Amino acid sequence: MQEAENVLRILEETIEAIKKEEVVQLRELSNQTIHTASTSQDPDNVAVAVIVYSLSKIVERGAFKEFPDFEKKVLHLLNEVIISVKKRNPKEIHDCLSEIRKTIESFSGKLKEYIKDVFRKASINKASKIYEHGLSIERTSSLLGITMFELASYAGERGFDEKEEKTIDVKSRIKLAMEMFEK
Amino acid sequence: MKAIIFDSGTLISLSMNGLLDELEKLKKIFDGKFLVTKDVKREVVDKPITIKRFELEALRIRKLIDDKVLEMPNSLEINENELIKQIENIKNITNSTFVGDGREIHLIDSGEASCLALSLLLNEKKIKNVG
Numbered sequence: 592m593q594e595a596e597n598v599l600r601i602l603e604e605t606i607e608a609i610k611k612e613e614v615v616q617l618r619e620l621s622n623q624t625i626h627t628a629s630t631s632q633d634p635d636n637v638a639v640a641v642i643v644y645s646l647s648k649i650v651e652r653g654a655f656k657e658f659p660d661f662e663k664k665v666l667h668l669l670n671e672v673i674i675s676v677k678k679r680n681p682k683e684i685h686d687c688l689s690e691i692r693k694t695i696e697s698f699s700g701k702l703k704e705y706i707k708d709v710f711r712k713a714s715i716n717k718a719s720k721i722y723e724h725g726l727s728i729e730r731t732s733s734l735l736g737i738t739m740f741e742l743a744s745y746a747g748e749r750g751f752d753e754k755e756e757k758t759i760d761v762k763s764r765i766k767l768a769m770e771m772f773e774k
Numbered sequence: 775m776k777a778i779i780f781d782s783g784t785l786i787s788l789s790m791n792g793l794l795d796e797l798e799k800l801k802k803i804f805d806g807k808f809l810v811t812k813d814v815k816r817e818v819v820d821k822p823i824t825i826k827r828f829e830l831e832a833l834r835i836r837k838l839i840d841d842k843v844l845e846m847p848n849s850l851e852i853n854e855n856e857l858i859k860q861i862e863n864i865k866n867i868t869n870s871t872f873v874g875d876g877r878e879i880h881l882i883d884s885g886e887a888s889c890l891a892l893s894l895l896l897n898e899k900k901i902k903n904v905g
Binding site: 594629630631632725726727728729730733738739740743744767771772774 | 800817821822875884
């Protein structure tokens with residue numbers, strides 16, 4: 592795992608944010624993992640971003656209040672991930688992250704479908720953030736395990752801050768298009 | 775002869791917004807070819823056609839290929855092997871240009887690379903093109 596110290600801090604702060612039900616803080620923490628996830632393209636860094644974002648949605652819905660045992664289990668698993676990151680054991684980190692995702696996804700009852708949907712949407716949201724970092728749409732989709740249609744649709748609705756990008760202005764674009772269509 | 779090369783993102787946007795018909799109309803007034811590469815076709819037709827949610831969009835794009843609104847590079851006698859060679863070359867350069875934490879950052883895959891490669895080969899043939 593890349594930038595283990597940073598991930599460690601994020602996971603520790605995630606636990607605190609869950610306990611205090613700080614949804615905004617959880618979302619910010621999830622975004623803080625994105626830069627590393629974009630450059631390293633390490634699946635575990637990507638998984639941390641998706642899991643933390645999903646947790647923010649679960650907290651927002653009040654699911655942990657409704658199901659305290661579920662919260663207990665998730666916090667326990669997050670602690671397990673922290674221990675494995677501290678040990679710098681890549682296999683254990685990977686296994687722990689997979690376990691946390693499986694546990695959340697296997698939650699039975701009325702939350703099951705909601706949580707599956709949360710993970711899917713979290714993956715698309717994180718993909719759009721990685722896409723903003725300059726990776727191609729194809730590369731980003733494959734990294735997050737989503738389709739290009741899902742990413743394109745989300746990115747299209749959301750739009751990006753393009754202030755720093757240098758691109759052809761609209762006038763020149765139209766001129767070029769008109770030239771191409773001239774007989 | 776002129777050509778417009780379509781990448782996946784463009785076709786996906788047009789398809790999801792119900793604007794593929796416009797492409798047909800534009801083709802009628804365009805003195806050239808609308809091109810898609812095999813890699814792009816894989817991304818916008820072959821793969822999504824297997825996913826129920828995106829099957830309709832994929833079918834719409836496939837119809838454009840069947841109707842020859844969108845054509846493959848061989849319609850302009852682009853050699854498949856040369857294209858593959860150029861794609862690999864572009865991928866190698868692009869995906870080793872930026873380095874983060876001592877590792878090369880993988881930026882693009884075959885779809886985007888194939889559009890750039892096709893554009894280069896069309897330039898060699900002096901065929902005006904945009905993507």
